[in-house]
Amino acid sequence: MTSARSPRVRLRALRRASLLGIVAASSAALLTGCGLQPATAFVPAVAPGSIEAIDDLPDDAAITVTAKNFTEQLILGKIAVLAAQAAGFEVTDMTNVPGSVAVRQLMLDGGADMTYEYTGTAWLTYLGEAAGIPDKEEQYTAVRDADEANGLVWLEPAPLNNTYAMAVRSEAVAELGDVATLSQIAALPVEQRTFCVEAEFNSRADGFAPMLERYGLELGAADGVPTSNVSILDTGTVYEATDRGRCNFGEVFTTDGRIDSLDLTVLEDDKGFFPAYNVAPVLTDDVLRQYPQLAEVYDEISPSLTDDELRTLNRRVDVEGEEPADVAFDWMVEKGFVTRP
Template sequence: MTTTATPRRRLRRASLTALVAASSTALLAGCGLQPATAFVPAVAPGSIEAIEGLPDDASLTVTTKNFTEQLILGKIAVLAAKAAGFDVTDMTNVPGSVAVRQLMLDGDADMTYEYTGTAWLTYLGEAAGIPDQEEQYFAVRDADVANGLVWLPPAPLNNTYAMAVRSEAVPELGDVDSLSDIAALPVEQRTFCVEAEFNSRADGFAPMLERYGLELGAADGVPTSNVSILDTGTVYEATDRGRCNFGEVFTTDGRIDSLDLAVLDDDQGFFPAYNVAPVFSAEALEETPELADVFDAISPSLTDEELRTLNRRVDVEGEEPADVAFDWMVEKGFVTRP
């Protein structure tokens, strides 16, 4: 039988909501970023309906990090929980992965959307990620049981590193669909734009080239003169403008579509998996196990292509994450307009 939230959870939640909201605003202001509001549009049930037998005072606290994709996912979670009948505390837009993780570990938040690779490498301290998406998920899921966290099955969305080719270069380069195809190109066409961090990572640029049979710095591989090392955020534009044929990207970034870049297939499975999944405190799922059905229904629709579109609406077109999330939830039939 579903029970109401414990007094301990309710007391912690009430005090931390104000604290995190205030600290998020201050930190974001210092970084020159705008804090997201806790507002979401009013929502009515769609395929997500109020959970039968849910107490009137049932509550759920949702938290996420403070970048665009996380804000959108957080608003999706808030809307889903509201449609399911919960009084939702919106604790999205928290600065930093570690802060969100601590809220979950301390029981001060009940749910977040997290990436398998982030948890494996950053939170659990493993030395290397696992490229196989299913294997990475099960490894994280099993490891986090001891921390009181439950990972529901992941979405297809895999926000990992990738290489993209500018569309204008395709006629000249020919049929380039995968990273393996780059090795067949003449040396002078193997030009890259990458960020400094990716260039220096132990699992970054040079090891990626090596996996695909190319040596960074070699005259017959990828000479250093073929590589432009750029500041964060400028790689996409530089790639589109022809500074290089191939640019380092993240697979769900909205600029991929807005600049008409094509993501190359990582056919040798070099990059670690970063699938997103709903993560709950074990306590929250014990109280309301039906939550798993609500979020399991949403996950299959969260793909790389869908999030590129949603991220673009925020980052390129200037829409609010809550509005973008609401429109998507209505379009998919998960909720309806009241």
């Protein structure tokens, strides 16, 4: 059954079609230039589980899901697609979009209806605030309230907090006095205060030097962290270098699968320096007014999205070479959100 669309809906459809073409073309160009192939929009077929088909959903009910082009976002995007399909929607899969700004623009311009976004990214990158908020609830509330004016609705955040952290190879924890928190680094001898960091983190206003200062250490000071104690490396190299003992402490992202695969131990940020980057479902207010049941669909999933869960899922893609869509599908079935048809 089809129904006549209003002029506003037709205009939105035309705008979406235009944006889809632009983003698809830019994605293909970027990926080709990097020697990669664009990810397909394929996801396995699903049947309802605890996410059931919405009653009285129109036959032409449709939403567009978007996500960025790195592993965790691809997995989350596929989770969002599968959930909407189980609920009875026709879904346009616009995951694998190059860059945060492009995804944000799709959400603002009506080219997409739903994405998983990080509170810290929205606060610092999109809303232009100078500093992040370490308290997770305060950061979420600030972003949620600020984005209302942009026509975006933030549902409740997941426990997943993909922020910066410092990690140590697990076999060295005892050697370093059972170190478990960032505060304990200051108690170590200077020669043991060795770090591997990426260039961006080393130069950020909310990065390495301010972190050390929060924990009572001065970068470049002989009795703090001498510059000779710091190795500035490519992002991917930091994990391996930390694991191999080139440094005792390496900069990591808290949901990276390499933390588990290399058996690294993440230190507690006990003084709350790093901003909160909790992920949350974000939908346009237009689509939520039309289909308010979507809030219940995505709210059901969020509590299961934890740091540990995403480290495992990210590892399956980055280390074991599985496809994000398959990893997302297996997880959704395991949790009972969907079933195999």
